[in-house]
Amino acid sequence: MTKQQERTERSTRALLDAAGAIIVEEGFAAMTFAKIGERAGYSRGLVTARFGSKEGLVETLIDLIVNGWSHKNVIPATKGADGIDGVETLIMSIRRQIARDDTGVKVLYALMFESLGHDVALKERFSRLHHTMRRDFAGMVRQGIRDGTIRPDVDPKREAVLIISGLRGIGYQWLLDQGRFDPLPALDYLAQTTVDRLVADKDAQ
Amino acid sequence: MTKQQERTERSTRALLDAAGAIIVEEGFAAMTFAKIGERAGYSRGLVTARFGSKEGLVETLIDLIVNGWSHKNVIPATKGADGIDGVETLIMSIRRQIARDDTGVKVLYALMFESLGHDVALKERFSRLHHTMRRDFAGMVRQGIRDGTIRPDVDPKREAVLIISGLRGIGYQWLLDQGRFDPLPALDYLAQTTVDRLVADKDAQ
DNA sequence: TATAGGTTATTTGTCACCGAACAAGCTACC
DNA sequence: GGTAGCTTGTTCGGTGACAAATAACCTATA
Numbered sequence: 001m002t003k004q005q006e007r008t009e010r011s012t013r014a015l016l017d018a019a020g021a022i023i024v025e026e027g028f029a030a031m032t033f034a035k036i037g038e039r040a041g042y043s044r045g046l047v048t049a050r051f052g053s054k055e056g057l058v059e060t061l062i063d064l065i066v067n068g069w070s071h072k073n074v075i076p077a078t079k080g081a082d083g084i085d086g087v088e089t090l091i092m093s094i095r096r097q098i099a100r101d102d103t104g105v106k107v108l109y110a111l112m113f114e115s116l117g118h119d120v121a122l123k124e125r126f127s128r129l130h131h132t133m134r135r136d137f138a139g140m141v142r143q144g145i146r147d148g149t150i151r152p153d154v155d156p157k158r159e160a161v162l163i164i165s166g167l168r169g170i171g172y173q174w175l176l177d178q179g180r181f182d183p184l185p186a187l188d189y190l191a192q193t194t195v196d197r198l199v200a201d202k203d204a205q
Numbered sequence: 206m207t208k209q210q211e212r213t214e215r216s217t218r219a220l221l222d223a224a225g226a227i228i229v230e231e232g233f234a235a236m237t238f239a240k241i242g243e244r245a246g247y248s249r250g251l252v253t254a255r256f257g258s259k260e261g262l263v264e265t266l267i268d269l270i271v272n273g274w275s276h277k278n279v280i281p282a283t284k285g286a287d288g289i290d291g292v293e294t295l296i297m298s299i300r301r302q303i304a305r306d307d308t309g310v311k312v313l314y315a316l317m318f319e320s321l322g323h324d325v326a327l328k329e330r331f332s333r334l335h336h337t338m339r340r341d342f343a344g345m346v347r348q349g350i351r352d353g354t355i356r357p358d359v360d361p362k363r364e365a366v367l368i369i370s371g372l373r374g375i376g377y378q379w380l381l382d383q384g385r386f387d388p389l390p391a392l393d394y395l396a397q398t399t400v401d402r403l404v405a406d407k408d409a410q
Numbered sequence: 411t412a413t414a415g416g417t418t419a420t421t422t423g424t425c426a427c428c429g430a431a432c433a434a435g436c437t438a439c440c
Numbered sequence: 441g442g443t444a445g446c447t448t449g450t451t452c453g454g455t456g457a458c459a460a461a462t463a464a465c466c467t468a469t470a
Binding site: 023026027028029030081110112113114116117118123126127128155158161162164165166167168169170172173175176177185186189190193197 | 228231232233234235267315317318319321322323328331332360363366367369370371372373374375377378380381382390391394395398402408
């Protein structure tokens with residue numbers, strides 16, 4: 001790799017890191033070009049030069065998190081795991097990621113919640129993300145019903161909504177009480193209660 | 206009541222309604238003095254004259270919702286209901302309020318999520334709100350354990366976190382998918398699964 | 411290998427815009 | 441006529457965007 005590429009890569013990385021840190025610490029609205037540049041150790045103008053616009057930067061940031069984390073960790077983890085295991089694995093892979101390095105997840109959640117009020121494009125993006133997420137969860141539940149690991153009387157769609165609600169609500173309380181709310185036990189309990197509820201019980205039915 | 210008071214009351218009401226509507230439709234960030242005034246049928250200057258500052262307006266708005274709705278509907282509904290009934294009633298009273306008139310709840314949720322990125326004061330306020338809410342839920346669970354309506358092996362604090370997570374997550378998906386996500390069945394399912402999990406089961410243990 | 415000329419990365423200067431806040435003035439009520 | 445409600449004019453700070461200037465780097469050529 002040439003020195004120019006290295007330079008670009010280093011500054012891009014610094015800018016994205018700075019942007020993420022600002023979003024987590026002070027929120028999306030506080031993320032101005034001047035602040036990003038200063039924090040990254042560059043000028044305020046570089047952000048525009050590199051990403052074109054604020055939207056471009058955010059898009060890149062989300063791609064980085066979703067593709068570099070979700071796709072690399074969450075998807076493979078659930079591959080092979082069927083039915084009830086898939087559901088549990090999906091929740092626990094988020095837990096694992098937070099335990100290892102919480103910054104990416106924090107940025108993602110902060111953007112998710114704050115996107116409600118700002119950009120229509122961002123809102124649309126997260127809306128789609130939730131649609132597919134609900135579909136995936138519901139699919140796993142259906143799979144579990146088919147393979148007998150999940151009791152047949154559960155409604156896959158409602159389950160998907162409830163599980164995702166749990167995830168998002170934990171994320172919200174986590175961000176709201178920076179440092180004082182531990183998401184890990186909450187995720188554990190979410191996983192545990194979900195499994196308990198879904199698992200085929202010999203006595204029931 | 207004198208005509209002056211009526212006038213003030215009418216304009217105050219109009220301003221608060223407009224502010225709420227803007228928050229719901231376009232988000233907290235889009236809520237500018239000019240927009241509020243225009244929408245309410247007054248000038249942009251009245252907001253400052255009436256509430257002093259933007260913070261003052263938001264404070265008033267939250268008070269109006271929390272004191273005028275939560276305290277009037279939720280608290281009395283759970284009075285008398287003990288243990289498991291209290292938990293279910295609390296969830297269902299939110300459901301009832303949304304079914305009757307969802308605007309207030311929507312405004313509250315929108316502020317909750319967006320406050321993450323804006324005001325520190327707002328964040329602090331919602332942080333406290335969640336603390337007391339968790340404490341209240343945990344108290345109800347403990348009460349239920351004492352009076353035998355809730356199984357003794359549940360952890361009140363973890364339950365409180367999980368239930369509130371469910372509520373917030375449903376709220377988030379509701380706001381994200383304006384018009385396409387129905388919170389009512391989700392709240393029903395949340396209440397049902399919560400009760401199923403908490404209720405003293407003769408076979409268990 | 412030295413360096414000139416071109417290319418890419420980064421900074422600085424500047425503009426147009428928007429928002430909150432306040433003050434001075436105007437209008438409705440009493 | 442006086443007070444309370446409301447409006448208009450204005451200021452000030454801050455923002456994203458872009459263009460022009462500068463600095464770092466790369467390459468071709470002698």
